[in-house]
Amino acid sequence: MPEQAVALTPFERAAAAIEAWLDGAGATFATRTRQPDPRRKVASWDLELRHAVHGRQRVSIYITRDFPATPPQVRFDKSLCLVLPHIEEDGRFCHGVEADPQDYDEPVDAMVEVLKRLETFWSDSADPAWVAGEFQDESLSYWLRFCLQYKPTRGAPGVSGLRVALTDLDGPTKGRLAAYFKKDQKARSDLLVATVGEADPHGLAVRHGWAVGTLVRGNALFVPLSAAQSWVPGSWPRTLRQLEDLVASAADQTLSVAKWIEDNKEDARCFLVVLVQGRTCYGYLVYPAPVVRLTSPIIVPVPVDRVDTDWALARDHGLDVLHLRRKKRVLLLGCGSLGAPVAELLARAGVGELHLLDKEFFGSENCARHLLGASDIGDLKSGDLATRLRRQVPGITVKAFHALATDWIRHQCKPGTYDLVVDCTGESAVRTVLTRLREHSLGKCLVAHAWMEPFCAAAHVVLLQHCDRWPADDPREKVNVAEWPEDTRVHPPACNAGFHPYGAADVWQAAGFAAERVLAALDGKVTASMVCSWVRSAAFFQTLGVSVQPGPRVPAIDSGMDAVHLTRTYEDVFGDG
Known part of the structure; x- marks a missing residue:
């Protein structure tokens, strides 16, 4: 019997269709490459294109082994990177065509679309104004490629990473720089951290766990560029003289980089100039001449990773809301499985100051449903949570307190101290004290009570x-x-050790729901008292194995994975209070 034919995979069928087309009708403009990269490419072809500015160019088009999951690729000579836009440092052309499910059935259409994009690009790139506009629109992306390609003069140390905490600039502003060198790493710094004004970059690095290695101090200079300033590869400084001229022009001839370095060279080993256009930063490391009067100072372009709150927490979007939240001080009572993720969500949403209060230590039995974990066993919940947030969230002020919530409210809280108090204890005594001492301890601040029903079957704010x-x-x-x-709890053989079985996936849904409502109140979007509920389906209640009686607000849904959100007015729930 003849052997059974092996069926082609969808990738092989698509590749065969492309090969048949380009080796057939496409042979009038494309020539098969005889030695493609067998590790990545199925087949490739060369095109000869004539450019109005750059003359004749050989262009490669090819399909990869996972085509059509990956669209056809185009590659130019890599020397055209930063000469023409949309060409990567390896020569690959960013044509913008994305994979489409239809490409498996009509693979030739995918190749035709890529060739159309190539034709349009080749025509447009003959216009210098179009080229400059494309470079300007995506200047940061091209700047990163420029930094990767840059070949610093021999002896220039460079840096592995640069992190900058940017603030608003009224004009050229001096700053501070911290560089970290690992053991036996005498030249190239592992990390630079720069701050504006007198803010301490080393303190920032210590807070976030970046301060690894020997610390060397330096100076930074932040120079705003106008929005009209062209920032394209042809305008980027490549020498100190060019950098000097650009900075002097941006500062109306009132600032000299060379003089700034000369005035500070006794106090600093490294210098950083950060050019800021809008909110985008471009960095230059500047090294004084290794041999005075015999060699020239060296500049090295470096990519900047912004770590200030505007970027890290909002990507410079919706800053009015972020800046409003940055002014808020919030007290959160209870750092348990609900309170801890609520605290983290408030911190990452931009709340400026967060006070965490809890009386308990973290136990190993909570690892499955708490933000904290095995490294925190035996530590104070509030303390380790505060440490986590300070380390992970830029800009926030977090304070931890080990105390009973009722005692703290009675003896430490004063009107005007907080903008919002969030009670995540779920304890009747805490809710009662907050009511009894509202005027005495809290004044006019907002109060939010959040808790979960047993088994995390519902959550309320x-x-x-x-x-x-x-x-x-x-x-x-x-x-x-x-x-x-x-009593619906599971009881181990210990005093007051009962618990409801649920996991992190359950409680973090409740925490997200609660944090969203609390933030709406903090932002002023909620101006009336209300009761908000997240309620799981009747099918979920039926799985609990206890004699629970779901009320009318439990949705009659057959799926145990569904839930609903409900909002009721204060008067509807409590009448006149």
Whole structure:
């Protein structure tokens, strides 16, 4: 019997269609390359193109082994990178064509679309104004390629990474620089950290765990560029003289880079000039002449990674909201499985100052559903959570307190101290004290009570404006969506050690829901007191194995993975309070 034919894979069929077309009808403009890269390419072809400015160019088009999951590729001579836009440092052309499911059935159409993009690009790139505009529109991307390609003069150390905490600039502004050199690393710094004004870059590096190696201090200079300043490869300084001229022009001839270096060379070993256009930063390391009067100073372009809050927390978008949140001080009571992720979400949303209060130590049994983990066992929850947030979230001020919430509210809180108090303890005593001492301890700040029903079957946030109180008789049953047995907890053989079984995937849904409502109140989007609930489906309640009685607000949904969000007014739930 003849052997059974081996069926072609979808990739092989698509590649065969391209080869048949380009070796057939396409042979009038494309010539098969005889030695493609067998590790990556299935087949490639060469095209001869004539350019109005750059003359005759050989261009390669090819398909990869995962075509059509990866569209056809085009490659130019890599010397055209930073000469023409959209050409990578390896010569690859960024044509912008994305893979389409239809390409498996019509692979030739994918190649035709790429060739059309190539034709349009080749025509447009003959116009110097178009070229300059493309470079300017994506200047940061091309700057990164420039830094990678730059061949510094022998003896220029360079740097592995540069992180800058940018602030608003009124004009050229001096700053400070911290460089870190690992052991036996005498020339090339592993990391530079720069700050504006008198802010300490070393303190910033220590806070975030970047300060690894020997510290060397330096000076930084931040120079704003006007929006009209051309910033394309042809205008980028490549010598100190060119950098000097650019900075002098940007500063109306009032600033000299050379003089700045001369005035500070006794106090600093490294110098950094950061050119800032809009909110985008371009860095130059400047090294004084190795041999005075015999050699010239050296400049090295370096990419800048901004680590200030505007970029790290908002990517420079929606800054009005971020800057409003940065002015807020929030007290969060309870750093348990609900309170800890709520705290982190508030921090990452830009809250400026966060005070964390909890009386408990972290236990190993909480590793499955808490932000903290095995390295925190035996430590204070509030303390380790505060350390985590300070290390991970730029700009936030976090303070931790080990105390009973009721004692803290009574003895430490004063009106005007906080903009918002978030109670994540789930404790009746805390809700009652917040009500009884509202005027005495909190004044007109917002109050939010957040808790979960057993098994994380529902979560609630009660947002209270200053004119409303949580009722003194603690009517939590008016908020909860189900009637529960007196005790639904699992009880290990220890005093007060009961727990409800749920995991991080459950409680973090509740935390996201709670944080979203709390932020809406903090941003002023919620101006009335309300009760917000996240409620899982009736099918979920049926899986719990306890005699729970779901109420009418539990949605009659057959899927145990579904949930609904409900919002009720304060009056609807509590009447007149």
